[in-house]
Amino acid sequence: MTKFTMNSPEIKKLIYSLSELERRVLPFLLSTTSLEEVANNSSMELHEVTTAIQLLEQREITTFIKEEISSIELDKFGLEYVGTDLPEIQVLKLLKEKSHTMNEIPKELVGSAMGELKKNKLIESVKGDNGIMLSINDKGLEYLQNNSENPLREFNEKVEVSSLSETQKEILLNFKQRKGFLRESITKVFSFSLTDLGNAVVNEYAQHYKNLELLETVDTQMLKTKSWKNKEFRHYDVQVPTSIPDIGRKHPMLEANEILSKVFLEMGFKEMSGPLVESAFWNMDTMWIPQDHPARDEQDTFYLEEECDIPQEYFDKVKNMHEEGIKKSHTPVGEFSKEISRKQLLRTHSTSTSFRTLYELSKQHKAGEDINGKYFYLANVFRNEAVDATHLAEFYQGEGFIIGDDLSLADLMGFIKVYLSKLGFENITFKPTFNPYTEPSMEAHYYDPEIGKSYALINSGIFRSETLKPLGLQDKTIIAWGFGASRLAAKLANKESMRDITGATCDLEWLKSREQMQRTIGGKK
Amino acid sequence: MVYVYSKKSQLDNYLKEELTTEEVKETLIDLGMDLKGEKELEGNEIELKIEITAEKMDMISTCGIARAINYHRGYLKELPNYELKKGDLEVHVKESANKVRPKTVAAILRNAPMSQELLDELIEIQEKIHDSFGRHRKKAAIGIYPMDSISFPISFLAEKPENISFHPLEAEGIMNAAEILEHHETGKKFSHLLDGKEVFPIFKDAKGEILSMPPIINSHKTGRVETHHKDLFVEVSGHNLNHLDNILKVLITTCIELGCEAESLKVHYPDKSVYELSLNSTTDTISLDYVNSLIGINVSEDDVKSLLPKVQYGCKAIKDGEIIVEVPAYKSDVFSDSDIADDIARAYGYNNIVPKIPSVDSIGEELHETVFRNNIREQLVSLGFLELYTYMLTSTNQQYDLMNSKAHNHVKIIDSAEEGINMTRTWILPENLKSLTINRKNKYPQKVFECGFTIQKDLEKDTKARNELHLSVSIAGPDSNFTKIKEVLDTLSLLNSWKLELEESTHPSFIEGRQARVMAEGQEIGVIGELHPRVLENNNLIVPISSLELNLDNFYN
Secondary structure, three states, X not given: OOHHHOOHHHHHHHHHOOOHHHHHHHHHOOOOOEHHHHHHHHOOOXXXXXXXXXXXXXXXXXXXXXXXXXXXXXXXXXXXXXXXXXXXXXXXXXXXHOOEEHXXXXXXXXXXXXXXXXXXXXXXXXXXXXXXXXXXXXXXXXXXXXXXXXXXXXXXXXXXXXXXXXXXXXXXXXXXXXXXOEEEEEEEEEEEEEOHHHHHHHHHHHHHHOOOOEEOOOOHHHHHHOOOOOOEEOOOOOOOOOOOOOOOEOOHHHHHHHHHHHHHHHOOOEEOOOOOEEEHHHHOHHHXXXXXXXXXXXXXXOEEEEEOOOOHHHHHHHHHHHHHOOOOOOOOOOOOOHHHHOEEEEOOOOHHHHHHHHHHHHHHHHOOOOOOEEEEEEEEEEOOOOOOOOOOOEEEEEEEEEEEOOXXXXXXXXXXXXXXXXXXXXXXXXXXXXXXXXXEEEEEEEEEOOOOEEEEEEEEEEEOHXXXXXXXXXXXXXXXXXXXXXXXXXXXOOOOOHHHHOOOOOOHHHHHHOOXXXXXXXXXX | OEEXXXXXXXXXXXXXXXXXXXXXXXXXXXOOOEEEEEEEOOOOXXXXXXXXXXXXXXXXXXXXXXXXXXXXXXXXXXXXXXXXXXXXXXXXXXXXXXXXXOXXXXXXXXXXXXXXXXXXXHHHHHHHHHHOOOOOOOOEEEEEEEHHHOOOOEEEEEEOXXXXXXXXXXXXXXXEHHHHHHHOXXXXXXXXXXXXXXXXXXXXXXXXXXXXXXXXEEEOOOOOOOOOOOOEEEEEEEOOHHHHHHHHHHHHHHHHHOOOEEEEEEEEOOOOOEEOOOOOOEEEEEEHHXXXXXXXXXXXXXXXXXXXXXXXXXXXXXXXXXXXXXXXOOOOOOOOHHHHHHHHHHHHOHHHOOOXXXXXXXXXXXXXXXXXXXXXXXXXXXXXXXXXXXXXXXXXXXXXXXXXXXXXOOOEOOOOOOOOOOEEOOOOHHHHHHHHHHOOOOXXXXXXXXXXXXXXXXXXXXXXXXXXXXXXEEEEOXXXXXXXXXXXXXXXXXXXXXXXXXXXXXXXXXXXXEEEEEEEOOEEEEEEEEEXXXXXXXXXXXXXXXXXXXXXXXXXX
């Protein structure tokens, strides 16, 4: 309705945006609804006219009308018998001459005639020596007389259902039960009409723009010959939506890792890296996790088939700490087993790499070097779990530690607050917890205003003396933490489930068109 | 984590002051525990689901939780003084027990104010300890017997299974050891703890009656506790005396708080040593400076004096910054000084600690490997490729069968909880094909890549495997062909100054004559080509795909 009241300048704008094809067809649209007529009048091809009308429809200048018309026409048998007589008439004519056995009637007639003949009781059949003998009866003779006209001829030409005559309707009814004589066919007919806007446009065009010539694309020839001078270009609809081109994008999980890693780097951390396949020694024993600890169960850990090598001297010290502890509360499982230590597994956390790093640092420490520093790692880890929305068998963990001389729980809190704040997580509270290898151990909780609940984002602590003594690092304090990077990545990508953003099931269209990941959660700050 | 399900009314009963559920939750969180849920029971009763961390054995019962809250909120200040009558009954541990379950500790409860409620609570504590500190009865198992049915001295010994037969609890009649492990419900559940042992442990009384076969089941005749039993014999059997002692202390102190009287007895070991329960608190010394510096607070001696009771320690003395701490018998998680320091921090309140920025100087440094990997990723993104992140856990079907190739050396996974996983990936391409299969309804062309780790078996390494950084690139779509993928390889070579050579190859995943081995300095580092129609068919794909996979290790090391 708005366009209906368009004034001249707006109509002009519209006309300037029409393509050459649309402009060509425009003068011929008045006082007809037939595409063919337009084609004839304009000397355009029918398909050109159709395309033009469809384009104009998008501009609400025309309405394209598709109609389905059903007609009755001769079918397979109809075509066969329309030139002669109906099969039953042909048989009756034969029998009128003389009686015949069934075999003497032409096969092609029998099938379509006998039903009619029997139904109307027009013939007699008697079993004889040479098979069934057929003869015409009185009723048959009368029928022959009354049906001299072949009714199919009424349908020599296709007849639209809407214009069937009474006779034709009756014939149609008679043949309803007889397959293959008459059939209904549907034809699609296209036409169009002009909208009110269309009428206005066509009139305006006829009055002012009949000789309008608009250039399409800028090309080399045009520039060389300067043919563009004093001419106008067709106007585009600048609001037409486009599709996304085939662009490359990073994967959100790894993009999130880059963000998490960048924050560490800004805070002066060094990146670590370590083996995905580990020994139980580096994965658990070095952390003073008892050899019978439930977390070591096969339900949680992917154990593999080889036996790993482990450094003997360090092993002895770790073994001694497992067996003796520091104070009497310690209750060892029994003899510390090297066999268990040597088990090969897929690392269940990246702390294995932190301890490899500490092992290297301990050598430098022994050599009198300054080993104070900050380390981080974003690492794939594995858990032998069935996969669901909150549990993945393989995911990214963020891990880090600071080694120094007088670090404290307050320092750990300070680090965590700054780190999380850089990602947009404010209002962090701390809760004591328990980890086998840190004491104090602490969770950092974030209150998520969106779900009105708080949850733990980071698990952290100060490495126990029991883990540092075997390394000869008992004079140092190490504050350490770990977090589920995959979960943070899902959060940064505004997805509920980690599974939505990882693995082979990720939707390529989403990967392409997803919003740019912000460095802070929810894009805040 | 252990969950204790406490009735609110029962908790209220133990608490010295009335608290709302919200206040209970707050205190639990300050203590490092949590209230995980509430459930309404019949008769206006509310059940609280309380999460206890794995080291706090003394909080494994409603009574223990109430005790911790009472101290933390300052309702209790003095450590309890548990009365333990010295008894003269005896348990004899025989040499034979050494072969299977060498240790036991025991004590006696008298005049228990027995009711169904108390009995239920006892069984609840027993089961909770079995499942956590008892490591499902392997490390420790608890047995409770009515004094009326047994006669002292008791023996703890081991016998050949064929010589053990008695009427176990929850059974129709007498069974032998083998039958118990094979047919009895509890026997079947714990049979793995005795399977294959030459001898099985048993408790026997003076009349030769079998009391129980730990850690499996008690005797119906001598080990069945009912509400009319006031006097009980309690034993804990297992492997480490210290551990068993900790468990017995938690059990007996809790029972005393529930109104029982306790009596010790003597457990004689074959090496002449004697175990006898003591409920006296012990002492430990810790320096105030250490506490202040580890936690990052600045509390005075007086402050510490008032903080210690909040976390169930006594303060014997403080002198020259040395604190002599009294540790109650039931506290079993003091492994080193940091445990006491942490408890003081909990008393102080974690959220009262003022965070500060760690003052450790260091210069940030990204790994060479990461810088390199990120460069490659940027280059592929700029070439219009979508980055994929697929899993390292996969199957021989995906890695070999669907790729029309044969298995070679890889790291095998045997017991995966997720069906179908039986190896770690040796190359990335098959995983990316899986992604293309899943996305086959999306529009083409699909141009994807992944730059990530694979795991290669490597017996030279200490862990017998190594990480190997790979790049996999695929172009799927009607116009995909060898030239298209080679353009990518050539562009990467140009941008990164790689000197690569292509040699004709016969990799079964690719079409012969349209594939090549990628060589760098005479070493094979990858493959490039048009995927074989059979591979496409195997993966339910109906468009041509050309791919490359490179081992990038040599380019950044």
